[in-house]
Amino acid sequence: MARRYGNRAGSRAYDLFVPAGSGRGSRPLVVMLHGCSQTARDFAIGTRMDRLAEEQGVIVAYPDQPRSANLVKSWNWFRDGDQQRGRGEPCILAGLTRRIMEDFDVDPARVYVAGLSSGGAAAAVMGQAYPDIYAAVGIHSGLASGAAGSMAAAFSTMRRGALRQPARTVHPVPTIVFHGDRDTTVAPINGDQAIAQSRPGTELTGSTTEGRSAGGMAFTRTVLAETHGVWSSEQWVLHGAGHAWAGGHPSGSHTDPQGPNASREMLRFFMAHAMAA
Numbered sequence: 001m002a003r004r005y006g007n008r009a010g011s012r013a014y015d016l017f018v019p020a021g022s023g024r025g026s027r028p029l030v031v032m033l034h035g036c037s038q039t040a041r042d043f044a045i046g047t048r049m050d051r052l053a054e055e056q057g058v059i060v061a062y063p064d065q066p067r068s069a070n071l072v073k074s075w076n077w078f079r080d081g082d083q084q085r086g087r088g089e090p091c092i093l094a095g096l097t098r099r100i101m102e103d104f105d106v107d108p109a110r111v112y113v114a115g116l117s118s119g120g121a122a123a124a125v126m127g128q129a130y131p132d133i134y135a136a137v138g139i140h141s142g143l144a145s146g147a148a149g150s151m152a153a154a155f156s157t158m159r160r161g162a163l164r165q166p167a168r169t170v171h172p173v174p175t176i177v178f179h180g181d182r183d184t185t186v187a188p189i190n191g192d193q194a195i196a197q198s199r200p201g202t203e204l205t206g207s208t209t210e211g212r213s214a215g216g217m218a219f220t221r222t223v224l225a226e227t228h229g230v231w232s233s234e235q236w237v238l239h240g241a242g243h244a245w246a247g248g249h250p251s252g253s254h255t256d257p258q259g260p261n262a263s264r265e266m267l268r269f270f271m272a273h274a275m276a277a
Helices: 040-047 049-056 088-103 118-129 151-160 189-198 262-271
Strands: 002-007 010-017 027-033 059-063 106-116 136-140 175-180 204-212 218-226 232-238
Touching: 002 088, 010 040, 010 049, 010 088, 027 040, 027 049, 027 088, 027 118, 027 262, 040 049, 040 059, 049 059, 049 262, 059 088, 088 106, 088 118, 106 118, 106 262, 118 136, 118 189, 136 189, 136 262, 151 189, 175 189, 175 262, 189 232, 232 262
Parallel strands: 027 059, 027 106, 106 136, 136 175, 175 232
Antiparallel strands: 002 010, 010 059, 204 218, 218 232
């Protein structure tokens, strides 16, 4: 269904998918942020998140970035006014999330945000700015929160990674990152920096496994977890992959059907993390 949300910071249209059988208890909510040049509908088709959400009883929101906010429909993750709690796009997206939570039977302990490219960077911002709303974050081919402070710096950061060290999170949110090691749009180092930013300053244990998707793409999956705590992260390095959603449908833009199913893996990761009471 098509909806719109607005507050003092602005407004955004969004598509909302509500699985059949809603009303049978509180449901998880995933907010999906599309990449540059994409639309909410295009992103839904490419990620196939609706199909998985129907299987698992998850509500999914797809906010749409208009050209009036950015000529190439990119989320403005690189602007100081759009990187902070209570300001700009983070304020709009958080308000949109809260409105859905009010209007539908959403489990407040199971609300998540994910995105691709600029949407992945915006998801990182949301995790940093609103750890009281989002229980976990998914970043695909994106960047760390605060990695750049201007449009000029954004292009440099996309090519070479953040020149300034992204600030370590104050309230660590479980994070899953996917990034192709042949991504020439957003350099793979940005995935490393996004994972590093999300880490808590506590003792961690880790494990690394090598695998290959059904489509033949090799990947390396690294899992980090607190020795005595609830935080964990996953970093998926997709070997030979470019700037595209892994395991996506070719009917959507910026997808790589040969990769592991990033949508399914993100939902698995999300469902394993509920907000602490």
